[in-house]
Amino acid sequence: MPDMDVALKDAMQIDGAIGVALVDRSSGxxxxxxxxxxxxxxxxxxAANTEVIRAKLRTMEMLSLHEHIEDVLVTLETQYHLLRPLTGRSGQGLFLYLALNKDRANLALARHQLKRIESSLDI
Structure with a gap:
């Protein structure tokens, strides 16, 4: 199982990757x-995308949706921003944030690769 540094380096190998962060949802x-x-x-x-995750979680709670967020996608003119909450016991309260260059990224493949990285991450 890769540690955080290896996982972040793996995420930077995703086509179009601009940057990636492992974020604590409680503190940002x-x-x-x-x-x-x-x-x-x-x-x-x-820090700013922490508010996006919190807002979505509050909305789901108000709607009594008892599902897990796989990822949140923000599409800009030139970039994709993927927010992926970690689901493993050791990753509770954390999420991966990946920014991609829209012209160079394959969104479906990036989501698949980020899911793979998340599932193998050992925090």
Missing amino acids: MALGIAGGTRDFDLQVAA
Whole structure:
């Protein structure tokens, strides 16, 4: 089972990857980061996307939806942002955040690869 650093490096191998972070949903703090640019601050993005996950969880609770979120997709003009809550016991309260260049990414394949990385991640 790969540790966090290996998992983040694996995620950066996904076609079109701009950056990836493992984020604590309760604090919004990125526990690990790979990639990013000077103009794309993954610390800020991780904290802000924590609110997206929290909002979706609140909505599901209000609607009495008793399902797990597989991922949340935000589509921008030039990017995809994937938020994938971890489902394993050791990953409770954490999510993977992956930003992709829309022109270079295959969204279906990226979702599949992120799911594989999540399932093998050992926190």
